[in-house]
Amino acid sequence: MNLSTVEQPALESEIEELEGRYSSSNPRSRMQLSMARRVLPGGNTRVALYYDPFPVSIESAEGSRVIDVDGHSYIDFTNDLTAGFYGHSNPFIVAAIRGALDNGISFGGPHRHEEALAETICSRFSSIERVRFCNSGTEANLMAMGLARAITGRPLVLAFLGGYHGSFANYLDVKTPLNVDKSWLRFAQFNDEEDVRRVIEEDGAQIAAIIVEPMMGSGGGILARPGFLTALRAIADECGALLIFDEVQTARFFPGGLQDQVRVRADFTTLGKSLGGGLTFGAFGGRADLMDRLDPSRPGAIGHGGTFNNNVLTMIAGQAGLTKVATAEALHAANTRGDWLRRSLLSAxxxxxxxxxxxxxxxxxxxxxxxxxxxxxxxxxxxPAQRKLFHLDMLLRGFYVQRRGTINLSLAMTDEDCSAFTEAFVGLLDRYSAFLPGDNTRCKDGSHGS
Structure with missing residues (x-):
């Protein structure tokens, strides 16, 4: 149930008190933002990291912690919005990068490191027979959609309201001015097969691809319900469209991504975030017959370029991360730890x-x-007020979290880190339960474990 109109002013007063404590505790972060505004719009280069009254400015990071310019140490439950999955300054990755620096950074030619990372990715993801690298998940998704259009000769792409496929394919707000190809997009509700079929009935003959996150990340941590991805596979086959899985975030769950767990094979899969070892990275791959349309030695090849696509440092860091850090055992342990944290928070x-x-x-x-x-x-x-209450209070308790309420565990996190988070969350609930919805309804867990 929602807060009453009587309780709302009290909540606003509590948030004002939190803002006051937060501001007085972080004077250098406040000053850093003020200085940055002189040369950066809004004082930053990434809207997802901005929040009011101002974001804490990070000075250093190691393991599962980040340190801000005011000297506060936080247990990091943001982990760069999943890009920091391996933890900060993982020793295997740091050693690999340091070794690479001695041999040159930008070769301007093919090299064995890109082949090695490609081989590793193709061996892990059953649906990826060939892969191309790029510089971000955004690029990977735009390339996959563009390639699907080029191959099928069809103009339209079906996506889902609230999905996020990068800066230029942001469907949290489909009217975002920077979104590209607006006239060539069609939208349906996530987890609603009937709504997908409605779109297909209207435009199926012109749909080149269906792009979907197996779990919506930015859209709220919403997992595709059982059978929905299977239905998308069938619908794509029926109308002659290609199926794209955006696993930029969900690749972290299993060596072969979430698609291997749900046993649905995509035509294209897009990757990014942590798979570059924490450096700038993106990739898209899939069926050999589709990806080979990019083979420049073939007549009529589709061109795909990018100066830093095979960045030596990223290729080496990515290979070290996938082979030495993100092992099947490590991924399982992280999922198990996340399951425990979920149960603990729901119980509290x-x-x-x-x-x-x-x-x-x-x-x-x-x-x-x-x-x-x-x-x-x-x-x-x-x-938004409830989100802000949670966010500011947890920051003041020493936990670096996102305002949207998403919690990202890293491989550097420990059971003790998660226990400490639960204790802090209990403290938040004990102090502010009157300002959070509550009744006799049993808390329902919409999640799924590993």
Missing amino acids: AGERGVVLSIGAFGSILSLHFQPIAPRNPAEIATT
Whole structure:
């Protein structure tokens, strides 16, 4: 249930008090933002890292912690929005990068390191027979959509409301001015097969591809319900479209990504974030017959370029990360730790009569102060004020979290880190339960474990 109009002013007063404590505790971060505004729009280069009254400015990071310019140490549950999955300054990756620096940074030619990383990716992802590298998940998704259009000769792409495929394919708000190809996009509700078929009935003959996140990350940690991805595979086959899985975030769950767990094979898979060892990275791959359209030795090849596509440092760091850090055992341990944290948070909320649901899989959790986990972004009911209350309070307790309520575990995190988070969350609930929705409804867990 929502807060009453009587309680709302009290909540606003609590948030003002939190803002005051936060501001007085972080004077150097506040000054850093002020200085940065002189040369950067809004004082930053990445909108996802901005929040009011100002973001803490990070000075250093190691393992599972980040340190800000005011000297505060935080246990990092943001982990660069999943890009920091391996933990900060992982010794295997740092050693690999340091060794690479002695042999040159930008070769301007093919090299064995790109072949090695490609071989590793193709061996891990059953649907990827060939792979091309690029510089971000955004690039990977735009390339996959563009390649699908070129191969099928069709103009349209079906995507999902609330999905996020990068800066220029941001469907959290489909009207975002920087989005590209707006007239060539069609949208359906996530987890709604009937709505997908509605779009297909209208435009199926012109649909080149269906692009989907097996779990919506930025959209609220919403996992595709059982059977939905299978249905998309069937619908794509029926109408002659290609199926693209955006696993930029979900590749972290299993060596072969979330698609191997759900046993649905995509035509194209896009990758990014942590798979570059923490450096700038993107990749898209899939069926050999489709990817070989990019083979420049073949007549009529489709051109794909990019100065830093085979960046030596990224190739080496990515290979070290996948082979020495993100082992099957390590991924399983992270998922298990995430499952434990999810159960602990739900239990803490239930014991205090606070309504909480968690959209999650394994090492990624999204907190929603509502009785039932959303099936699509339209069902998210947690208010901005509740998000801000959670965010500022947890920062002041020493936990680096996102305002959107997403919690990202890293491979550097320990059981003790997660226990400490639960204790801090209990403290938040004990102090602010009156300002969070609560009734006799049993907290329902919309998540799935490893």
